Amino acid sequence: MSNDARRRWGRILLIVGRIALAAIFLSAAYAKMKPQPGMPWTHGSVHTSLSMFAMGVDSYQMLPPWAVSPFAHLLPPLEFLLGFWLLTGFGLRISGLVSTALICAFVAAMYSAYERGLTISCGCFGPGAQIGPKDLIRDGLLFLPLALAVTIGAFLIHRKSSAPSLPESAPSATHAD
Amino acid sequence: MIHRTSVMPRTGERQFCTKPFCAKPIKAAAVLGVLLYLGICVATSAGAQTAPPAAHSTKPATSATTHAHTATSATAALGSPVKTYGSSSAPITMEVFSDYECPSCRNLFETTLRQMIPDYVASGKVYLIHRDYPLPMHKYGYEAARWLNAAARIGQFQAVEAALYDNQNAWAQDGSIEKYVAAAMSPAQFKRVQSQMRGCGFETAASVKPAALALALGGQAGETCSVDSFIEQDRALGNKIPVQSTPTYVITYKGNRLPAGSGIVSWPILKQFFDSLLSQ
Numbered sequence: 001m002s003n004d005a006r007r008r009w010g011r012i013l014l015i016v017g018r019i020a021l022a023a024i025f026l027s028a029a030y031a032k033m034k035p036q037p038g039m040p041w042t043h044g045s046v047h048t049s050l051s052m053f054a055m056g057v058d059s060y061q062m063l064p065p066w067a068v069s070p071f072a073h074l075l076p077p078l079e080f081l082l083g084f085w086l087l088t089g090f091g092l093r094i095s096g097l098v099s100t101a102l103i104c105a106f107v108a109a110m111y112s113a114y115e116r117g118l119t120i121s122c123g124c125f126g127p128g129a130q131i132g133p134k135d136l137i138r139d140g141l142l143f144l145p146l147a148l149a150v151t152i153g154a155f156l157i158h159r160k161s162s163a164p165s166l167p168e169s170a171p172s173a174t175h176a177d
Numbered sequence: 178m179i180h181r182t183s184v185m186p187r188t189g190e191r192q193f194c195t196k197p198f199c200a201k202p203i204k205a206a207a208v209l210g211v212l213l214y215l216g217i218c219v220a221t222s223a224g225a226q227t228a229p230p231a232a233h234s235t236k237p238a239t240s241a242t243t244h245a246h247t248a249t250s251a252t253a254a255l256g257s258p259v260k261t262y263g264s265s266s267a268p269i270t271m272e273v274f275s276d277y278e279c280p281s282c283r284n285l286f287e288t289t290l291r292q293m294i295p296d297y298v299a300s301g302k303v304y305l306i307h308r309d310y311p312l313p314m315h316k317y318g319y320e321a322a323r324w325l326n327a328a329a330r331i332g333q334f335q336a337v338e339a340a341l342y343d344n345q346n347a348w349a350q351d352g353s354i355e356k357y358v359a360a361a362m363s364p365a366q367f368k369r370v371q372s373q374m375r376g377c378g379f380e381t382a383a384s385v386k387p388a389a390l391a392l393a394l395g396g397q398a399g400e401t402c403s404v405d406s407f408i409e410q411d412r413a414l415g416n417k418i419p420v421q422s423t424p425t426y427v428i429t430y431k432g433n434r435l436p437a438g439s440g441i442v443s444w445p446i447l448k449q450f451f452d453s454l455l456s457q
Contacts (some may be wrong), residue, residue, distance in 0.1 A: 009381035044457055051450040052435065059440030066444055119281070119422030127436035130421050159327035 007160070014153040018086045021150050023100055024143060026083035031126035032076040050076060056123030060113050086150075093158060096151030103147050107139045258315045258329030258407050260307040260338075264296035270429040274308045274415045277322060278315035278349050283342045284441050292444040297451060307338065309411040310420050317352045319408070324358045326357060326404040327373040336361040377402035430454045 004161055032053045035045035054072035057063065063071055082102070085095045106124065112128060114131050120136045129135075273290070275282035290305065298302040303317045308328070311318035320438060321341055328337035339352070340361035348354045380399070418437050425439045428450075 036435050048453040053452040054446050055438055055442045058442050058446045065443055065445055070447060118440060127438060145422060154316055
């Protein structure tokens with residue numbers, strides 16, 4: 001495979017990777033923000049869903065009480081923005097780094113809860129099953145490597161594209177010598 | 178000869194029954210009455226044992242039967258245990274599936290529900306329902322649930338729930354649940370609770386057996402104990418959700434059941450959620 005073909009496949013994989021990563025963040029944000037059964041899409045119903053997510057955050061027993069609600073109200077919109085940012089591909093190195101850091105934090109929080117024996121819901125994609133090895137494997141061995149791959153890929157492509165190319169006149173100059 | 182033989186028993190019968198009250202039929206009726214009474218006691222729930230002992234039933238059979246029926250209906254009149262706080266017409270209903278030996282359940286009760294009850298429950302905003310979901314990993318969880326249901330049938334749910342959680346560390350060590358239940362009510366009330374616990378097998382060391390059996394047999398084990406059916410009803414409701422751990426809470430707002438949550442949630446956060454629901 002030539003360098004051009006390799007570079008083209010690298011770019012395609014990077015696009016697929018960042019779309020997949022964006023989909024993860026967008027679906028996670030949607031699951032947390034969507035109105036509860038029987039409620040319409042209004043500011044109030046989204047606030048209710050975020051308040052419900054706050055209960056999930058609180059059950060991790062990691063944040064001080066004053067920080068739970070602001071964190072729960074900020075995280076899903078942040079995930080939503082991050083999802084869109086990844087979709088656009090603009091500043092992919094930074095969005096990749098933010099995604100990796102966020103997933104690392106999620107895995108650490110889940111592992112901590114699991115180690116402390118807390119039988120709580122993950123809350124990653126809204127209310128659901130309690131934290132277990134399945135969630136840790138999903139986030140730690142699937143989502144985290146994906147985010148890392150996107151970030152590393154973004155840095156590699158940026159380095160290659162910004163590397164100083166040899167001047168076109170150089171070979172002829174050598175030849176002239 | 179034939180004629181004389183047929184006459185002989187009648188003559189013999191007359192010999193024993195010359196007095197107005199024949200002794201042998203009375204004894205037979207008494208024995209029959211006792212047997213019938215015992216049969217009814219066994220056939221009906223353990224609560225029928227609250228009736229006076231069978232030895233007292235030296236009356237005619239009909240009287241003993243009536244007495245047994247009265248005792249049975251008195252137990253049935255207790256009805257289902259009421260394990261709730263507040264008014265059922267409240268816009269928010271919160272069902273909490275818990276195990277009395279579970280430390281997280283105690284924390285939820287002590288730190289959150291205890292603050293919620295005099296506030297949002299008392300003001301008619303929230304209707305709180307306790308559901309039993311004893312876990313097999315806890316040695317005395319099932320027995321505690323039995324005591325609570327027996328107490329709830331005579332209207333002592335709230336006092337006993339508080340007593341069980343307040344003294345969880347103590348009874349979880351040695352299984353001395355009865356002591357704390359007794360301390361939470363008057364002696365007369367405790368006697369009524371005790372009468373419902375007869376036949377539950379808690380006197381034996383194998384107090385965890387019903388829970389283990391109930392799980393193994395899919396909830397069929399508690400049939401011998403009158404309060405076990407209430408625990409199994411709650412557990413069946415929990416299995417539908419499904420409850421994976423305790424405490425698990427299910428909140429229903431204006432008929433819409435929201436996804437179940439689990440673990441401890443602090444009162445300020447829960448209150449904020451209730452406020453956002455009520456503002457809808």
